[in-house]
Amino acid sequence: MTLSRRRFLQGAAAAGAAASVPFYINRALAQEQTLRIYAWAGYFSDEMLSDFTAKTGINATFTPYGTNDELMNSLRATDGSGFDVIMPTVDRVPGYVDYQLIQPLDVSRIRWEGCLDSAMSGSESGGVIDDQRYFAPSDWGTEAIAYHTRYTDIDRQNLSYGDLWKPEIGAGVTVRAHSALIGIGLWLEGQGKLPRPLLDSFRTEEAMRANFDVILEEALKHKDMVIQFWSTENEAQGAFRTNGALIGQTWDSTAFRLQSEGEPIAYGAPKEGALAWMEGFVIPRNAQNVDAVYELINWYYTPEAGAMFVESTGYNSTAVGATELLPEATRRFFTESYSQHDLDNLWWWPVQEPWYVALRNEYQDRYLSA
Structure with a gap:
């Protein structure tokens, strides 16, 4: 996938259009119970959770994890239960499908116009399996x-x-x-x-x-x-x-x-x-509040939510127009860290099948213990 600095710095017009679309997905059903978010440490600040609740009426809890392996082990231990939405890297998604831990997305319920086209096309490898999309891109770094x-x-x-x-x-x-x-x-x-x-x-x-x-x-x-x-x-x-x-x-x-x-x-x-890696929203197989997950994704695909995410984490949001709302220091870090050649030359993590992860961990352990 090729990412352009121009693409990540553009979007004001599209941002206004995306922000004007009201939330509408089964809100009454989604509000009946708390949305349980399981994501990387630091990914949901109190400000973000409060804004999500204010915009949707849905209460949410956030439980952090630190590594992809921790996430995978947690879901395998509970057979895909315990949380309504997770945020793995796209290269690990096929492993969740192999273990039957996640469910495909209903793509008709997501406002894809709020997501960068480059993120959509770049997440097809890993995020789309047997013509079904399991992954809604949220961020990359x-x-x-x-x-x-x-x-x-x-x-x-x-x-x-x-x-x-x-x-x-x-x-x-x-x-x-x-x-x-x-x-x-x-x-x-x-x-x-x-x-x-x-x-x-x-x-x-x-x-x-x-x-x-x-x-x-x-x-x-x-x-x-x-x-x-x-x-x-x-x-x-x-x-x-x-x-x-x-x-x-x-x-x-x-x-x-x-x-x-x-x-x-x-x-x-x-x-x-x-x-380079990309993360996104994925729904576990036994999620209890799926309606609220779609509300979360559509809330995130607004410039304001995307900007809050970037300020909280330092990563790059896939929400159209988010960059336009960032402080100058945050935008300067991006432009000083990556030339256009750097962006064209990114080494995207390939899909990491379970067999590869097992071998990778073997060599990692040998490295650490030597």
Whole structure:
């Protein structure tokens, strides 16, 4: 999927049109019980929940999780019960379908004109299975290189995942284990050092093991440089804020939040391509308040709700017109972090089938325990 800065910075006219459409989906039924939201930590602020209730009359509770694996394990343990809406990344959706944990969307009940066309087309791989859409895009972001501008000498024009492992950094690196292995894989692939194309790792176990044996060997050479492994947003921020990290492979939101606190942290996409992901609304199989879920999605596809989400998380909303309502500092972070070439060169996470996730976790555990 190609994302354009122009597309994400446009939309004022469409925003007005989308905002003028009233909420109408079975509100009486939706109001009868509380909407139970299970989403990433920080994704629903008190302001957002209050606005949703004010606009729809529906009360909502928000339960946070920290990783895709935590979400999957929770739903498998309850057989798709306990919550009305979840927000996985699009590459993990086929796994939920395989385990029969989610239900297809009734696309006629969603105001798609409030969602960016690029997000709709980009979510077809993973979000549409056997001609049924399971996924309504909500946001996208990247995992790339965050670094301390005072204590690192970074050439933004030639930024690489390999910069994490320069000897002069010393013990000052923070990474998420499983995605660090992908970053190292992209670095090695760029040097012609992988036995198979990296994307083949997501297609067969044979290719995955052939590549990851090489990747893990390289990762272990530099493990003593890792000052902290992170798995959640708070941990990634803490690595820089209190634990002495100088550079890391982090989400864009990590750098955004640290910058907003006045920390001298910059964020850039490496030449191998920033790891890009998309999240969205998905309905568990045994959701009890489905009507309220459609109200939530349509509320989110308004510029005001999308802007509140961006201000809360630092990620990029798929709601048309949201960018126009953002503070200048928030828009500046986006334009300073991504050139048009960076956006054209995003490395979108492929679909991660359950077999791949199991193997990925095996190599991650070997990395962490070595």
